């Protein structure tokens with residue numbers, strides 16, 4: 439088992455890649471705190487893990503509130519006696535608008551992509567240190583590696599996540615705390631659905647889910663969108679001890695998009 443005797447937290451774990459990765463981590467022996475604003479969805483994931491013989495607990499939390507970060511770390515350490523990993527998967531597509539930008543949308547993108555991830559990290563660091571080290575994973579995006587005309591705001595916040603990951607990696611390396619990012623390309627999840635519904639993006643207006651996924655998938659070298667578990671396997675590697683010499687890395691899982 440690749441995560442035997444490890445315990446940790448996954449945010450935005452009720453759906454999509456977070457859910458897929460959480461199921462994989464648990465299957466490989468990790469005890470997981472399944473965190474999501476969708477409490478019922480988080481409970482379903484935890485139940486699925488428990489039914490398969492694993493260990494998981496669910497917490498419903500809106501991570502836009504920085505206080506929630508301390509609560510989830512306290513909950514995990516209380517349940518598991520400590521934590522070895524944190525996967526900051528929460529994010530948000532951000533607005534497509536530039537000239538018509540509503541700064542409330544900008545603030546939401548910053549809060550959900552960087553601020554909440556930093557808050558969880560700050561809360562988790564003392565606990566990881568207490569275990570003699572650990573692994574933190576951030577979900578960035580290929581949009582943080584190559585510019586996206588689709589949402590320059592999203593590109594900027596995900597590039598910010600990458601800068602944060604690299605800085606944290608260097609800062610905490612000597613304490614045995616590794617910090618990495620996974621950078622998904624287009625992946626078929628409910629978040630993709632959000633793009634199609636946005637009134638500020640003419641490029642996708644009127645497309646249904648299938649058309650949207652195909653349009654996004656066509657941008658990759660492989661010509662298809664990713665499946666949530668394909669990102670889950672990358673997360674599993676980076677969070678496990680198999681990646682013991684990997685820190686400050688940004689791993690594209692994107693069907694060759696950024697190549």
Ligand SMILES: NC(=O)c1ccc[n+]([C@@H]2O[C@H](COP(=O)([O-])OP(=O)(O)OC[C@H]3O[C@@H](n4cnc5c(N)ncnc54)[C@H](O)[C@@H]3O)[C@@H](O)[C@H]2O)c1
Nearest residue numbers: 450453454455475500501528529579622624625627628629
């Ligand atoms: N889907 C893609 O194509 C894609 C590509 C690159 C990067 N990403 C990144 O992946 C991450 C998640 O994407 P996904 O496609 O797996 O999403 P998803 O839509 O499948 O799931 C998102 C989850 O986040 C939860 N959530 C939303 N707001 C929350 C909040 N304030 N507090 C707690 N939970 C909240 C939702 O309830 C939901 O369960 C984000 O960081 C996103 O930027 C997605």
